[in-house]
Amino acid sequence: MVEKFESKRVPPSEHIILSISDLQSAAAAKLPTGIRDFYNSGSTDQITVLDNSNAYKKYKLRPRVLRDVSNVSTSASVLGKTIDFPLCVSPAGIQAMAHPLGELATSRACAKRNVHMGISSFSNYSVEEICEASRAIAPIGHVMQVYSMKDRAKQERIIKRAEQVGCVAIFLTADSPVLGVRYNEHRNDFRTPAGLAFPMLEKTSEMIRADTHDASFVGFNSDYHSWAREIPWLRSITKMQVWIKGVLTAEDVLLAREYGCDGVVVSNHGGRQLDGTPATIDALPECVEAAAGQIRVHIDGGIRSGQDIFKALALGAECCWVGRPAIWSLAYDGEAGVRTMLDILYTDFRRCMQLTGCSSIADISKSSLGIARKDGPLARL
Numbered sequence: 390m391v392e393k394f395e396s397k398r399v400p401p402s403e404h405i406i407l408s409i410s411d412l413q414s415a416a417a418a419k420l421p422t423g424i425r426d427f428y429n430s431g432s433t434d435q436i437t438v439l440d441n442s443n444a445y446k447k448y449k450l451r452p453r454v455l456r457d458v459s460n461v462s463t464s465a466s467v468l469g470k471t472i473d474f475p476l477c478v479s480p481a482g483i484q485a486m487a488h489p490l491g492e493l494a495t496s497r498a499c500a501k502r503n504v505h506m507g508i509s510s511f512s513n514y515s516v517e518e519i520c521e522a523s524r525a526i527a528p529i530g531h532v533m534q535v536y537s538m539k540d541r542a543k544q545e546r547i548i549k550r551a552e553q554v555g556c557v558a559i560f561l562t563a564d565s566p567v568l569g570v571r572y573n574e575h576r577n578d579f580r581t582p583a584g585l586a587f588p589m590l591e592k593t594s595e596m597i598r599a600d601t602h603d604a605s606f607v608g609f610n611s612d613y614h615s616w617a618r619e620i621p622w623l624r625s626i627t628k629m630q631v632w633i634k635g636v637l638t639a640e641d642v643l644l645a646r647e648y649g650c651d652g653v654v655v656s657n658h659g660g661r662q663l664d665g666t667p668a669t670i671d672a673l674p675e676c677v678e679a680a681a682g683q684i685r686v687h688i689d690g691g692i693r694s695g696q697d698i699f700k701a702l703a704l705g706a707e708c709c710w711v712g713r714p715a716i717w718s719l720a721y722d723g724e725a726g727v728r729t730m731l732d733i734l735y736t737d738f739r740r741c742m743q744l745t746g747c748s749s750i751a752d753i754s755k756s757s758l759g760i761a762r763k764d765g766p767l768a769r770l
């Protein structure tokens with residue numbers, strides 16, 4: 390006799406969090422519309438933001454079977470440290486809108502999972518407070534994100550403060566001479582909430598909210614930037630690694646090499662800057678080829694699962710970063726939420742390695758992937 394199977398109904402107020410999309414839904418239920426749209430939106434027609442995730446789907450995994458995966462190691466050497474797995478948290482501004490402890494909560498969760506955090510210049514806590522929050526947990530070393538600023542003395546203060554408290558690198562965000570077109574901010578008249586601090590920019594939210602996001606950005610950010618003006622200057626004021634965030638072409642990877650940068654993050658800013666740029670996973674191969682092993686290549690944009698991390702590594706990235714998943718988790722449950730997000734991606738990536746027959750990061754290669762063709766067999770890379 391077949392036993393009657395009773396499915397357990399979960400009340401709608403309770404969210405079972407098993408995936409990144411569960412975190413996205415849980416955050417959407419908590420955040421006011423204007424803030425949710427600010428975090429989630431891409432620019433203009435939302436093409437690139439959607440492409441970023443969808444582009445992963447054409448790659449299929451080629452698992453090797455009957456391999457001993459009882460001793461799988463996910464650890465990776467990234468920015469001079471051994472981290473638990475090759476996934477870190479991208480710099481994203483104004484995290485205190487998602488949770489009162491904002492970047493402090495993100496920093497603690499990253500340290501507990503032993504991965505790096507990128508600290509936005511638009512953070513609501515200072516780099517000193519954010520690094521202090523993680524120091525007692527793990528000597529992980531975070532990354533300070535900077536823009537090319539009109540006020541070079543202020544930009545230098547940000548960099549010096551970050552170096553002083555143990556940051557291991559700076560990410561110069563190079564894809565934002567001006568902000569992308571974000572209709573949601575105009576439709577919702579998005580302003581940063583009152584009472585927040587912007588200690589790296591040395592501003593209060595009263596100063597920032599006086600303007601739209603776009604206008605306040607124009608106020609401090611420099612569009613008068615160039616490789617020759619930025620990189621030698623950055624090298625002259627810091628011993629931290631210098632990375633360029635927002636590269637999408639082989640040409641710019643070659644320039645990053647020529648200017649002696651330590652690495653590039655292949656990024657389209659989560660589809661928030663120039664809409665119509667390629668999905669980052671589609672820009673990655675040409676960037677890896679141009680890097681030719683001479684500088685490091687990381688990637689962010691649309692990474693939502695362990696399989697996505699695996700695919701990016703198979704295509705030559707050393708490490709992946711996630712932006713929105715951290716914001717959604719913060720909104721859902723602060724530090725515990727971000728910890729849940731990192732744990733989901735960690736266990737998913739580990740399981741993906743085991744199911745594809747990979748025991749270490751070095752085992753992940755192009756031969757682990759194929760490209761789905763509409764009518765026909767899988768194409769080998």
Ligand SMILES: Cc1cc2nc3c(=O)[nH]c(=O)nc-3n(C[C@H](O)[C@H](O)[C@H](O)COP(=O)(O)O)c2cc1C
Nearest residue numbers: 428479480481482509562658659690691711712713
């Ligand atoms: C709400 C939000 C704020 C962001 N703020 C910054 C920032 O201050 N500096 C920066 O370089 N990138 C910023 N980014 C871009 C992220 O660093 C990252 O490139 C992007 O979020 C990755 O895509 P994903 O969100 O699909 O993972 C921001 C992204 C979001 C969604």
Ligand SMILES: O=C(O)C(=O)c1ccccc1
Nearest residue numbers: 481482483511606658661
């Ligand atoms: O919105 C963004 O993508 C971004 O980079 C940013 C810039 C200023 C404040 C907050 C986020």
